[in-house]
Amino acid sequence: MLSDKSRPVIEATLPLVGSRIGAITPKFYSRLFAAHPELLDGLFSRSNQRSGNQQQALAGSIAAFATHLVNNPGTLPELVLSRIAHKHASLGITEPQYQVVYEHLFAAIAEDLADVITPEIAEAWTEVYWLMADALIKIEKGLYAIQANDKMWTPWRVASKTFAGTGAMTFTLEPADDTPITTALPGQYVSVKVQLADGLRQVRQYSLSDDAGTGRTFTTKLDDDGEVSPVLHRGVGVGDILELSNPYGEITLKDGDGPVVLASAGIGCTPTASILRSLAESGSGRQVLVLHAERTLDSWALRGQMTDDVERLGGAELKLWLEEPRVGSLEGFMSLREVDLPADASLYLCGPLPFMKSIRNEAINAGIPATRIHYEVFGPDIWLAS
Known part of the structure; x- marks a missing residue:
């Protein structure tokens, strides 16, 4: 819940911060990767950074969260948080990384809003950030706790690779070690980590397209301008090992008998x-x-x-x-x-x-x-x- 002290400050500054957040997030990522270039190796998508989609997504989530706190006192936007938490868990995000993000995000906010920011404004937006971060950390801990294993990534061997319509490929995988397998629900996805020609590892999420359970089958469309799908389609063969996350995603078939x-x-x-x-x-x-x-x-x-x-x-x-x-x-x-x-x-x-x-x-x-x-x-x- 947003405090009574911060709510009027957030309400008054939300239009300004909301209008500037799109400019703040590129500065944040620039600062983050300058200090922690290792985060681009196996965590953040280089393609999404270049396209601006990651910056846009972060800006939207912060603005949406703050708007919800102002318009719905005493509640949190559970659906928004759940979607983000599942994506974070599929990437292996950990609690200490939220402090790293806070440090560089608020440095970017202070830089962009240097002419208007006050200690009161900074304190109020810090509260917003940690309300969001703490809520995500709680959900992510719960997701990690229900896994069948305590590993972020496990090896899976490509058992088959078949064409699936024009420009698409279906990969069926089998476990490459004895790590306990987390049961997947229909509609969930896994993150797949591959190494690019320049040595950088990149991750993409792919929905499981066949039986869920303990099997792993995903289908991906070739993007000639992408970084990961060309490697999967042209460079990965039967018998090769891929690193997969546990299954995540909250868009699963709900119980019931309705249409x-x-x-x-x-x-x-x-x-x-x-x-x-x-x-x-x-x-x-x-x-x-x-x-x-x-x-x-x-x-x-x-x-x-x-x-x-x-x-x-x-x-x-x-x-x-x-x-x-x-x-x-x-x-x-x-x-x-x-x-x-x-x-x-x-x-x-x-x-x-x-x-x-x-x-x-x-x-x-x-x-x-x-x-x-x-x-x-x-x-x-x-x-x-x-």
Whole structure:
């Protein structure tokens, strides 16, 4: 809870800090990496730093947290914190690193706002930071505690590597040592660490795309301009060892017997495919509606798996949108206006950010409460900042 002393200060300065946070975060990262260049090796994404997405995500999360404290005294934005905590845990973030971040973030704030900052303002924003940090530390400790092991990274051997639609590849892995395996839930992801040609290690999160449990299968789209996917697609072969995190992610199938709507676009089908497979494997009697959008039929990475699972469920329904339509598909981009949504459905959503924003808005307009709309963001969560 934000103190009575700090609340009016934060309320008064939030517009200013909010307007400057986008300029503050690049200064923060510049200071951080100058002091700790090792953080770019196996922790922070070099690509996201270059694109500005990481800076935008951090700015958005701080602004969103402070706004919530002002508008909702006595509560914390639990969904926002949970999403961030799961991502942090997948990277092995530890409690002492929050002090390092604080040191360089507040040096950047002091530099950028040197003409207006006062001890009272600095104290109030310090309180905001540590409220957020302490809440994240608590959630992350809880996530680490329920793992089947106490390791941040464990070795997994590539057992198979198969093409999955145009430009995508599915990797199936098996344990390379005897570390106890944390059971994954349908819809969760793992972090994958690879070494680049220049020796730097980089990490990316990939949703588990097949059975969850103790198996590890993920599907990734090749990004020719990226750093990690070209290494995975072209440089990693069967028998090679990859370092994986334990599974994380809070966008998992919720218990219940109500209708389920799985909506995805492009490679965003990976978490929804995992949820769909779990429904098929369990012989679920829930009403299931699968919605997917692609450019072409051949580019649908998990086409065979998802169509097979829809058929296995019997009562499930599949609707497909293609920019280059085929018989039986809808043409163009997905729209829920073309769908008869089940009453009291829960919606699971993954794909490019503009797609998710559009579908989420349509779902809310169609009467699905925001609390029953669950979405997964690949990479830094810039939704908060947009």
